[in-house]
Amino acid sequence: MKNFQDFKNSLQNENPDAGLSVQLKALWYDGKGNWTQAHHEVDQLNDQSSAHVHAYLHRKEGDIWNADYWYKRAKQSRPPITLEEEWEQLVRLFLN
Numbered sequence: 001m002k003n004f005q006d007f008k009n010s011l012q013n014e015n016p017d018a019g020l021s022v023q024l025k026a027l028w029y030d031g032k033g034n035w036t037q038a039h040h041e042v043d044q045l046n047d048q049s050s051a052h053v054h055a056y057l058h059r060k061e062g063d064i065w066n067a068d069y070w071y072k073r074a075k076q077s078r079p080p081i082t083l084e085e086e087w088e089q090l091v092r093l094f095l096n
Helices: 004-010 022-031 035-042 048-061 064-073 083-095
Strands: none
Touching: 004 022, 004 083, 022 035, 022 048, 022 083, 035 048, 048 064, 048 083
16 A cells, blocks of 8 residues: 555455555555444554544544543643544554
């Protein structure tokens, strides 16, 4: 995956690209509207990158207390931006 537009275009596919990191795979499933699978991808992981995606997913779910817990584990704070902007920011972060 070369860039953000390639990633967005891949949402038309049935399955994520095999070479995606677990964080990008979670964001891909979320982009497809499959929050449950996205959460499943990062739920058991403890690294900071996965915690960041996990935080975003709980923010999207509306579970702000849980989101803030995961933002703290990721050494991040809940951003004052829309969910769509955060999703794009995360995709761009993990593509680089």
